[in-house]
Amino acid sequence: MSAVRAAFHPRSASAFDIERIRADFPILQLKIDGLPLVYLDNAASSQMPQSVIDRLVRYQTSEHANINRAVHYLSETATSAYEAARRKLQHFINAREEREVIFTSGTTDAINLVMHGYGRKFIKAGDEIILTTLEHHSNIVPWQMLAEEKGARIRVVPINDAGELLIDDYENLFNERTRFVGVMHVSNALGTVNPVKKMVAIAHARGVPVLLDGAQAVPHLQVDVQDLDCDFYAFSGHKLCGPTGIGVLYGKAALLEAMQPFKGGGDMIMSVSFEKTTYNTIPHKFEAGTPPIAAAIGLGAAVDYLSAIGMNAIAEHEGKLLNYATEQMKHMAGVRIIGTAAEKAAVLSFTVDGVHPHDVGTLLNQEGVAVRTGHHCAQPVMQRFKVPATSRASFAFYNSMAEVDALITGIRSVQKVFA
Amino acid sequence: MADYRALYQEVILDHNRKPRNYGTLEHASHHAVGHNPLCGDHITVALNLKLDPECGECIDGIAFQGESCAICKASASMMTLAVKGKTRTDAETLIQEFLAMATGKLDLDSPNHIGRLAVFAGVRDLPTRVKCAILPWHTLHAAFNSVASASTEAAEDPMHAPIGNA
Numbered sequence: 001m002s003a004v005r006a007a008f009h010p011r012s013a014s015a016f017d018i019e020r021i022r023a024d025f026p027i028l029q030l031k032i033d034g035l036p037l038v039y040l041d042n043a044a045s046s047q048m049p050q051s052v053i054d055r056l057v058r059y060q061t062s063e064h065a066n067i068n069r070a071v072h073y074l075s076e077t078a079t080s081a082y083e084a085a086r087r088k089l090q091h092f093i094n095a096r097e098e099r100e101v102i103f104t105s106g107t108t109d110a111i112n113l114v115m116h117g118y119g120r121k122f123i124k125a126g127d128e129i130i131l132t133t134l135e136h137h138s139n140i141v142p143w144q145m146l147a148e149e150k151g152a153r154i155r156v157v158p159i160n161d162a163g164e165l166l167i168d169d170y171e172n173l174f175n176e177r178t179r180f181v182g183v184m185h186v187s188n189a190l191g192t193v194n195p196v197k198k199m200v201a202i203a204h205a206r207g208v209p210v211l212l213d214g215a216q217a218v219p220h221l222q223v224d225v226q227d228l229d230c231d232f233y234a235f236s237g238h239k240l241c242g243p244t245g246i247g248v249l250y251g252k253a254a255l256l257e258a259m260q261p262f263k264g265g266g267d268m269i270m271s272v273s274f275e276k277t278t279y280n281t282i283p284h285k286f287e288a289g290t291p292p293i294a295a296a297i298g299l300g301a302a303v304d305y306l307s308a309i310g311m312n313a314i315a316e317h318e319g320k321l322l323n324y325a326t327e328q329m330k331h332m333a334g335v336r337i338i339g340t341a342a343e344k345a346a347v348l349s350f351t352v353d354g355v356h357p358h359d360v361g362t363l364l365n366q367e368g369v370a371v372r373t374g375h376h377c378a379q380p381v382m383q384r385f386k387v388p389a390t391s392r393a394s395f396a397f398y399n400s401m402a403e404v405d406a407l408i409t410g411i412r413s414v415q416k417v418f419a
Numbered sequence: 420m421a422d423y424r425a426l427y428q429e430v431i432l433d434h435n436r437k438p439r440n441y442g443t444l445e446h447a448s449h450h451a452v453g454h455n456p457l458c459g460d461h462i463t464v465a466l467n468l469k470l471d472p473e474c475g476e477c478i479d480g481i482a483f484q485g486e487s488c489a490i491c492k493a494s495a496s497m498m499t500l501a502v503k504g505k506t507r508t509d510a511e512t513l514i515q516e517f518l519a520m521a522t523g524k525l526d527l528d529s530p531n532h533i534g535r536l537a538v539f540a541g542v543r544d545l546p547t548r549v550k551c552a553i554l555p556w557h558t559l560h561a562a563f564n565s566v567a568s569a570s571t572e573a574a575e576d577p578m579h580a581p582i583g584n585a
Binding site: 355356357358359362363373374375379382388389417418 | 459
């Protein structure tokens with residue numbers, strides 16, 4: 001609803017109306033033990049605006065049937081809504097063609113698709129795959145499985161003490177054996193925004209394709225896959241104000257066509273006999289079985305909502321939240337910020353001297369403040385900074401400056417308990 | 420909802436600050452390492468079992484060390500105080516009672532040996548923190564049985580099976 005309102009009354013970045021935006025999210029009205037919810041775990045999963053909830057309800061109430069099958073009214077309606085969602089996602093990331101947008105169950109599924117579809121076909125014994133220290137486990141483990149199966153080798157780009165990739169080291173890792181590069185666009189554990197456009201160019205100069213894990217980038221930055229020139233781009237719906245169980249793999253059409261299917265089944269075939277099966281064209285080749293139709297349509301509504309606000313306005317507001325929180329935390333005795341890259345998205349990982357992150361998390365929860373504590377599925381990053389875990393506050397555009405204050409007050413009371 | 424502050428009582432904070440029996444044990448007869456893969460925490464429990472002609476195997480000495488949160492460290496510290504000097508059988512009973520308490524299955528009003536350990540009863544309302552409190556006890560159980568490594572997670576780990584009815 002507000003997406004429609006906003007579409008008719010486009011607001012400029014300076015007119016970013018935080019109260020009106022917060023009113024779009026019913027869950028933000030929750031009280032935790034009598035205290036207002038301060039939701040700062042957006043890097044794990046974001047919340048859903050009423051317009052997306054309404055879209056899901058409308059779909060289930062009056063549009064649902066299986067897609068790409070029957071000729072009846074509901075099937076036509078559902079198919080057209082599902083394909084409309086694909087076009088919305090295409091425009092959201094500026095893909096050249098809609099068939100380059102494959103619906104997956106999430107980022108992990110998308111990366112596994114590339115590993116099975118591209119990696120298992122084109123990567124051979126002795127080949128090398130470049131990853132980075134910052135990667136989420138979902139962009140490490142699939143490649144380790146492939147490396148083990150094929151006898152390939154994984155090379156890792158190191159980071160500096162600020163949590164930035166060492167680009168000279170990255171460049172030096174390339175050799176005649178390098179076949180693939182996997183890099184996260186924005187670090188979920190530290191917030192570092194990696195220079196991925198430059199990294200893609202370096203790889204392409206050597207004829208090596210690049211997969212970008214955009215799970216933490218798409219919710220916070222304007223992403224243009226043609227400008228980045230990446231070969232694959234993966235992200236999740238539930239970090240983007242959409243439902244769980246849906247994500248996107250963008251791939252350049254020529255690469256997707258050259259790849260082998262990942263999952264076999266209905267919808268991904270042209271014809272099947274026991275003698276020979278012909279695969280469907282992209283994107284259907286990679287969408288075996290009944291997809292999460294409702295979730296895809298919901299994600300389409302989510303990007304409508306975000307586009308109406310504007311990704312640049314979102315990035316600007318989140319930048320203010322990050323700067324405000326960083327400035328305060330920087331001056332707190334006994335608090336260490338992990339990840340101080342020059343280019344950062346709104347993620348603030350920190351440790352409190354003498355207090356284990358799990359204790360920080362439990363005590364902050366007592367103040368209504370939801371943060372993530374743990375290794376953030378990025379154990380190599382934790383090892384690099386020699387900490388077992390961190391606490392992480394991750395902001396979304398619907399967070400307010402007052403919520404940053406609640407976080408800082410909460411950390412002070414944690415310190416008081418452990419004084 | 421639970422009063423979380425109740426969990427961080429002074430006695431727990433004190434054991435976190437000054438853990439008792441912290442360190443290594445010379446000539447330990449049994450030891451085990453416990454892992455909580457959810458957070459990467461790990462603790463080592465080492466103990467010396469002495470055969471007593473009257474009451475059988477007796478815990479002559481015990482020590483622990485490792486990286487963990489306050490709940491886990493205090494639980495380990497208080498565990499060492501509770502079982503030191505006890506027979507293996509009595510310690511095994513206490514392990515079962517502690518696990519039952521942490522998972523909300525122990526009636527604290529019925530006869531038990533929990534005593535001061537009742538300060539951990541609050542974790543039953545914090546499912547994500549139960550594992551922190553029980554890790555030392557799983558590790559002690561593993562040490563008794565000479566299982567090299569305990570875990571609160573791994574399915575193939577012998578510790579995955581519930582101890583007793585806890």
